[in-house]
Structures are given as structure tokens and as C-alpha cells.
Amino acid sequence: MISESLRENYGEELVRIGEKDRDVVVLDADLSSSTKTGLFGQKFPDRFFNMGISEQSMVSTSAGLALGGKKVFVSTFAVFLTRTYEQIRQSVCYNNINVKFVVTHAGITVGEDGATHQIVEDVGIMSGLPNMKVIVPVDSVETRAVIRFLHEELKTPSYTRLTREKFPVLNDPGYEFKLGRSVTMRDGSDLTIIANGAMVAFSLKAAEELKNKGIDTRVINMSSIKPIDREAIVKAARETGKIVTAEEHSIYNGLGSRVAEVTSEYCPVPVRRIGMRDTFGKSGGAWELFDYFHLGVHDIAKISEDVFRGGDIA
Amino acid sequence: MAHSLSDEELYNLARKARRHIIEMVHSARSGHPGGSLSIIDILIVLYFRELNVSPSNPDDPHRDRLILSKGHASPGLYAALALKGFIPEDSLKGFRKLASKLEGHVHYGIPGVEASTGSLGQGLGIGVGLALASRLDSLDNHIFVILGDGEIEEGSVWESLMAGHKFRLGNLIAILDRNGVQLDGFTEDIMPMMDIRSKVESFGWNVLEIDGHSVEEITAAIESAKRQRDIPTFIIARTVKGKGVSYMENNPKYHGSPPESEEMYQKALSEIGDA
Numbered sequence: 047m048i049s050e051s052l053r054e055n056y057g058e059e060l061v062r063i064g065e066k067d068r069d070v071v072v073l074d075a076d077l078s079s080s081t082k083t084g085l086f087g088q089k090f091p092d093r094f095f096n097m098g099i100s101e102q103s104m105v106s107t108s109a110g111l112a113l114g115g116k117k118v119f120v121s122t123f124a125v126f127l128t129r130t131y132e133q134i135r136q137s138v139c140y141n142n143i144n145v146k147f148v149v150t151h152a153g154i155t156v157g158e159d160g161a162t163h164q165i166v167e168d169v170g171i172m173s174g175l176p177n178m179k180v181i182v183p184v185d186s187v188e189t190r191a192v193i194r195f196l197h198e199e200l201k202t203p204s205y206t207r208l209t210r211e212k213f214p215v216l217n218d219p220g221y222e223f224k225l226g227r228s229v230t231m232r233d234g235s236d237l238t239i240i241a242n243g244a245m246v247a248f249s250l251k252a253a254e255e256l257k258n259k260g261i262d263t264r265v266i267n268m269s270s271i272k273p274i275d276r277e278a279i280v281k282a283a284r285e286t287g288k289i290v291t292a293e294e295h296s297i298y299n300g301l302g303s304r305v306a307e308v309t310s311e312y313c314p315v316p317v318r319r320i321g322m323r324d325t326f327g328k329s330g331g332a333w334e335l336f337d338y339f340h341l342g343v344h345d346i347a348k349i350s351e352d353v354f355r356g357g358d359i360a
Numbered sequence: 361m362a363h364s365l366s367d368e369e370l371y372n373l374a375r376k377a378r379r380h381i382i383e384m385v386h387s388a389r390s391g392h393p394g395g396s397l398s399i400i401d402i403l404i405v406l407y408f409r410e411l412n413v414s415p416s417n418p419d420d421p422h423r424d425r426l427i428l429s430k431g432h433a434s435p436g437l438y439a440a441l442a443l444k445g446f447i448p449e450d451s452l453k454g455f456r457k458l459a460s461k462l463e464g465h466v467h468y469g470i471p472g473v474e475a476s477t478g479s480l481g482q483g484l485g486i487g488v489g490l491a492l493a494s495r496l497d498s499l500d501n502h503i504f505v506i507l508g509d510g511e512i513e514e515g516s517v518w519e520s521l522m523a524g525h526k527f528r529l530g531n532l533i534a535i536l537d538r539n540g541v542q543l544d545g546f547t548e549d550i551m552p553m554m555d556i557r558s559k560v561e562s563f564g565w566n567v568l569e570i571d572g573h574s575v576e577e578i579t580a581a582i583e584s585a586k587r588q589r590d591i592p593t594f595i596i597a598r599t600v601k602g603k604g605v606s607y608m609e610n611n612p613k614y615h616g617s618p619p620e621s622e623e624m625y626q627k628a629l630s631e632i633g634d635a
Contacts, residue, residue, distance in 0.1 A: 071496070095492065095527070103519030106482045110489020110503075113475055115421070116496070133516070136479045137486060141468045 057082025170299025429483020
């Protein structure tokens, strides 16, 4: 399976929509060579605004551009955007305007840069904001589809979470993103793993391990966290009776929490959440960190088997 | 826009607006009279002499834009919008009440309001963005941002000052309500700002200083700022917090408190006088 960079595909897609639409503008805070918005900046210097290391001003400026009729993409590392929570809240979400935050370097796949840069709380922070939509693309194909969707269809605030590392390409080139709709990557009847981002490929591998033990596992890519695909979650709960969630994020306020909210309200079944357990990250190789934090393929398989057999190991 | 109204007529409108401000915070039993009274002369000059805005065409892309970054001075803005005809004068009674659109802090969605504000330090960045959008669309309008002097303790304001200079936004005009008072006391005790003029000048802005209660000086400064097309202008308007009501003037208590009795309320109205 080939892996591709989400952020490079983001940068290239930005250039593509920038060519078609003169109202597309992009802001960055001195990280454009890493977030890949620099590709847009080179092509359209008059519509690209490097705000320097001034994230608060970047976000309120993005609000002004949107109020002035522009379609605004804003990028920096995920961890640095969160310092502007209040600008996002008041200037963007309360005004309910066309600002698209597309952040990179989220989660532990930042790797060697370590805990200061590995944000695992951002999905929770952003999901709590009224009017905000939250999306975690699974691969390069979905990233491009999301960017096209944000440009063509969404006129209100959104938060799209990308990563530093390349991820395996799981979707076919013709894939189309629909907000609030999940994709069943593999069907199964004994158990469902609902995952997003890096954890989808791991979950598919875990499902193979489980198959060898006679456990038929459904795997769902829940890239749209807000709104979430309630129908697919309830269907999985009814049809498979047990759910495991897997995310490169804290188990608090992320995918696992959202899934548990849905099941507890509409179809209570056992739900086990796999994610960062109230902890900061650590310097290390991006992929070895998954094992270190018990988020690897074998961890997913082991926990899923335990849930399937009715175990109660935390 | 032609000077269709005389200075005298503007002072009279400001008196009307001051009455509205006092009536609003009295009726709501809360709100921010001090900083509304300090900027009302500026708002009246803007809406009745300098801003190209029209209640009959509120979405005109060529219109000037005003962002009240110190969004707690909502009574001042709402009063000006009512006098200008964006909202009915009668609707001011609803200020801060559940059935009304007139939120406690400035709310986008009220006719004539260009952005929600309230949490400080965000309006100048919005102004930078609007000014950039105007430039991209080759509009020759102006973007005005009114800031509080307590507000500029927020670091984000200085980030946006840097951006205004970097992008050489000659279409951006910031006006500082330099009343010297903030919620907890006097600005120079809470967080000394010292020489604001030289600070802002060193950030690359054109800086003017005026009496913020003189219609004549406000007009002259804005006209001069409009002629400055290369860099943004920052007008330091020396004002008196609570201007027009003796017991509110320079009194930090009335940053965010209404008159505390019917008697005080009547006293405020009689000091302002009939308009």
C-alpha cells in the first residue's frame, strides 16, 4: 500500500481551486513551507498573507477577509491554532462566516518534535464551538475531496485536521466527501471499529488479525466528527452489538466520546475507546509512538477481542 | 460625503444619543455607559458626516465599514445606528432583553453592524482583513476600527498593528478612545501604556492626536486620515469616560454600571439636557 502526504495534497488542491476562483485567499503564520500553503503563496502572492508568528491577528484578519466576501483558508500547526480559541469563537464562529481552518502536524505523528507540538485535544476544543464543523481526513484522496467540498459547498466555519506524516492511501481516486457521512471500509457482523485518521489503516489490519480468530469485524472511517454520522453508529450498534473507537487523539472529547454520546442516547451497547489516555505525547519516531501509547495494530486487535468476548479490562 | 449637517446639529445628535445611552442602561439595569459616552461624539461624526453607509442599502459592497472593537460600548453604537435609521429608535428599549436582537455586546445581525465584538483585541485584525479584501476588490472605501485604551493592553492589538503596517493599509483608520479608565481603575495604574503615540508611530502608522469631544477636530482628523493612502492611520482621541454626566466622568465605577437609582437616572438626563 502506498502512502502519501495529506498536507502536500492540501497545498496542491489549494492551488487548483485558487486558479478557478479569485475569491480564494490563504493565510499562514510563518509555517507555509511546512503546511504547504506556500505552494499557493508562490502562485498567487497577492492573495496569500503571511501574518508572521501572530496567530491571534491571523484569525481575526481571516474573519475580516470573510466579512469582506472572501473564501478564506487559514493554516498553521494544529497546536498553535488553539491559542486563538477566543478569536475563533467570537470573530469566526459567532459571526458564522466563511473561514476554513486547515491545520497540519496534529497528533503524535509529529514524532520527534515531541509533546509540546503533539496536540491531542484539538478535536475536542473545536467540536465544542457552535457553528463549527470538524473533519479528520483519512488519506491524501480524502484530503483533496474535503478541500473541494469546503471550497464548493461550505460557507460556514470548519476545522480540518491534517498531519505531518504520510498516511496509507485507502480511498479510490473518484472518492467524494460528504459532510456527516461515514464510509464503511470493511463490513462485518460481530463487532465494529469506528476510527479516523491514521487509526483507520491500523484498524483494517487489526480486523485481519481478528478474522484469523473467527471474529468478523466492521471498520468504519468516521472522518466527519461534527456533524457525526449518527445513522451509521446506531446501525453498527444494532447490527454488531459492540463498538471500539480508535483515534490519534485524547479519548476525551474526540471521536470516542462522540460515538459514546450517540450510542448512550440512541442504542446503548458496550463501547471501548482507544486513544491517548489523559496524557501528553513524547519525542520518538512517529510510528513507534503508536506502540508506546498502546495504539498499535496489536493493541486494537487485543482490545477488540476483549470487547467481543465481553471482557471488562480497561 | 458633503457636510450636510452643521457642527451644532451634530452636537445636538450626540446629546440625543447620550440620552439614549442612559435610558438603555437604566432600562436594562446593566451595561456600559462610561465608554459609550466617551465615544459618542466620534460615532456621531462618523455616521452623520464621514461614513459612506446607508440604511436603505446596508449591503452595498462599496460602503465604508466600522468595527467597534470595544464591543461593550454597544449602547453608543446602537444609539448611533438608531438615530441614523438602521434600527428603530423604539427598539433601543429592548437592549439586553431576551426578546430583542440588541445583545449586551455588539452583535452581527443587527442592521448596520459589521461584526460581533465584545471580547477585546479582535476588531483591529478584522479591520486588517476587511482592508485587504477591499484592496483585492479594488474598492476605494475606508475601514474604521474604534479601540478602547484598556483594550490595547491585549497583545493581539499589537500583532494587528504590525500587519496593518506590513500590508501598508492606507484604507484602514483606527481610532483610540483614550479615556484613561478601565474596569478596575485608571489605565496607567492597571497597566501603564506610557507614550502610546510613539509606540504606534514606531509600528509604522500615521498617528494623529485630537480632542475626541470636538466635532471639528474629529472631522479634521478623519479627513486627513482619508488623504493618507500609503499607510494606516491611528487617531488618538483624548476623551473623558462618562462624558456629559458629572458623577460618571472619570469614575471607573461607571465603566459597567447604570445609574443606581431613579434619582441618579433623572440627574444624568437633566445634565445631558434636552435634544
